[in-house]
Structure formats: C-alpha cells, structure tokens
Amino acid sequence: MLFHSDEHLTAEELAEAVQLRAPDVHISTIYRNVEDLQQLGVVVHSHLGHGAATYQLASLAHAHFICEGCGTMIEAPDDMFRGLARTAKTRLGFSIDPRHFAILGRCAACEAAATTATKSAS
DSSP, X not given: XXXXXXXXXXXXXXXXXXXXXXXXXXXXXXXXXXXXXXXXXXXXXXXXXXXXXXXXXXXXXXXXXXXXXXXOEEEEOGGGGHHHHHHIIIIIOOOOOTTSBOEEEOOHHHHHHHHHHHHHHO
C-alpha cells in the first residue's frame, strides 16, 4: 500500500488495506513490518499533530506545518530547513530530521482571523 501511495497512512489504515486482500493478516504483523522497513530506511514515520503516527516512503518524506486552528496540513519544502540544519550542526553538533514531527502554528487564514478578532475586541 505504501508503495502505491504518496499519502501519510496510519498503521490502522495500512491494516485495512492489507486485510481487503488478506483478511487473516493481524495489525501486529503490520506494525512489525513497518518497523522493519523503518530500520532498513525504506519507510519513515511522522507525528502530524496529536493523532496516530503516520508512515510514508522515505523517498517521499518531507516536513509539515499543521494549523492548530483549522487543521490544515502544509508540506514544507526541504530547503526551508537547510539553514536550521546547518546551525544546529555547527552550534550544537546535532543533526535534525524535520520529517519526524510536524511544526504546529497557524495558517495565514487563521492568523488573519485571529488578528481581525483581536482588533475588533479592542
């Protein structure tokens, strides 16, 4: 399923897709397989907000911004993190992986609505 999708899928969604073809496959098998694929570097998992971990092919993985107001998910281009990665490595000796956790904040529309509401309240 992961090899035919560019979406972020939870273990439960993967299990549903597999069980359509092979109903006897237990979700524990799915977890073991995605763990093995992660160790091989084929799959990465991400925490996109407060929900379950999602899985995606490593070759397609990218960073995310998630709006805490409306839930919009924006795929962040890798080049946005190059400066941060360089700084973290130079100053702290730390290599970052921005694909693992989403960066939470507010999208432009929610930020504008919040600014308008603040101005109206004043």
